[in-house]
Amino acid sequence: MLGVRVMTYNVHSCIGVDGKHSLERIAAVIEEEAVDVVCLQELDLQRSRTGGVEQARMLAEMLSMDAQFHPTIRRHPEQYGDAILSLRPMKLIRARPFPDVPRPLPREPRGAIWVEIVANGATWQLMNTHFGLGRNERRLQAAELAENWMLPASDKPPVVVCGDFNSRPSSLVHQILARKAMDVFRVKGLPHPATFFTRLAFVCLDYVFVSPDVMVRDAHAVVTPVTKLASDHFPVVVDLEQTRIRDPGGGR
Numbered sequence: 001m002l003g004v005r006v007m008t009y010n011v012h013s014c015i016g017v018d019g020k021h022s023l024e025r026i027a028a029v030i031e032e033e034a035v036d037v038v039c040l041q042e043l044d045l046q047r048s049r050t051g052g053v054e055q056a057r058m059l060a061e062m063l064s065m066d067a068q069f070h071p072t073i074r075r076h077p078e079q080y081g082d083a084i085l086s087l088r089p090m091k092l093i094r095a096r097p098f099p100d101v102p103r104p105l106p107r108e109p110r111g112a113i114w115v116e117i118v119a120n121g122a123t124w125q126l127m128n129t130h131f132g133l134g135r136n137e138r139r140l141q142a143a144e145l146a147e148n149w150m151l152p153a154s155d156k157p158p159v160v161v162c163g164d165f166n167s168r169p170s171s172l173v174h175q176i177l178a179r180k181a182m183d184v185f186r187v188k189g190l191p192h193p194a195t196f197f198t199r200l201a202f203v204c205l206d207y208v209f210v211s212p213d214v215m216v217r218d219a220h221a222v223v224t225p226v227t228k229l230a231s232d233h234f235p236v237v238v239d240l241e242q243t244r245i246r247d248p249g250g251g252r
Contacts, residue, residue: 003217003242004088004119007033008162008206009235010041010130010196013050013080014059016229017199021050025230027062030085033222033237036119037086038065039128039162045071045079056083063087070095070113072130082113082163084128089118093125098144105134110141112149112163122242125153129163131173138167142176150180150209158242159211164233166205174207181209184219184238193221195234208238215241 007030014026030038040059044050060067065087071079084090097111112129127149131138145161153159161181167173169192174183185192187210194201201223210216217239227234 003240004037004117004122004124005033005035005237005239006126006160006162006208007035007038007235007237008041008128008164008208009038010164010206010231010233012042012231012233013044013047014055014231015050017232018229020229022230023053023055023058023062025226027059029222029224029227029230029235030059030063033235035237036088037084037117037126039126040083040085041128041130041164043069043081043083045069045081047078047080056085060085066090068092068095068113068115070111072097072109072111081111082128082130084113084115084126086115086117091116094149098141101132101134101137101140103134104132104137108132112145114149114153122158123156124242125156125159127153127159127161127163129161129165131163131165131167133166138165138171138173139176142173146176146180150177154180154211157211158214158240160214160240161209162207164206169204177209181211182214184208184210184216187216188219190219193223193234193236195221195236197232198228198234201234206233206236208236210240213243215243217241
């Protein structure tokens with residue numbers, strides 16, 4: 001068995017519900033969970049509201065990880081987007097915006113980032129995304145992710161898809177994604193944890209999906225005194241193992 005520990009975390013520009021901007025607090029949450037890879041949403045780069053720093057790079061340096069950052073919003077010199085940080089060797093496969101959708105709410109571009117991670121001798125396809133707020137917008141983004149990202153990645157399993165999907169577990173968005181991969185909480189027969197809002201959590205918006213050749217050892221939201229303050233979302237952590245390895249000839 002070849003394993004990897006993954007976190008998905010909407011960090012709200014590292015601004016906590018107490019109004020404090022703290023990279024150190026977010027780094028402490030990640031470090032405490034001892035993850036191999038973390039998918040982060042809502043990161044700033046050179047934005048005045050967060051001191052003009054490159055948040056992904058600084059978090060990576062604090063954690064001795066490598067980083068791949070994909071800005072979905074660019075207003076020179078400020079940028080805003082998502083990142084993947086990894087302790088393991090990582091190669092960028094794709095990072096780009098989703099196609100425009102009609103009447104988004106608000107008019108905010110969305111996209112995804114896809115990397116390959118080598119962990120314990122296995123190569124994992126790992127994606128991170130953050131869907132929009134409009135219902136139809138999210139459905140179109142789910143279809144795009146499923147057909148043009150998850151489907152081609154399935155040729156090189158195992159596949160892990162993380163993100164803030166801004167959708168409930170019963171939504172059509174969830175159903176679209178579940179046609180290509182499995183929700184880790186459903187695999188484990190666990191109720192979906194409430195990941196938003198940390199002051200009074202009432203809904204799950206943050207998910208991890210995995211390909212069928214992945215065994216889910218554990219899946220949980222990280223609810224601690226620190227995570228209740230550090231962001232408006234709770235992080236989700238999963239322990240995964242590959243159950244099938246393809247041989248060089250393409251067999252199984």
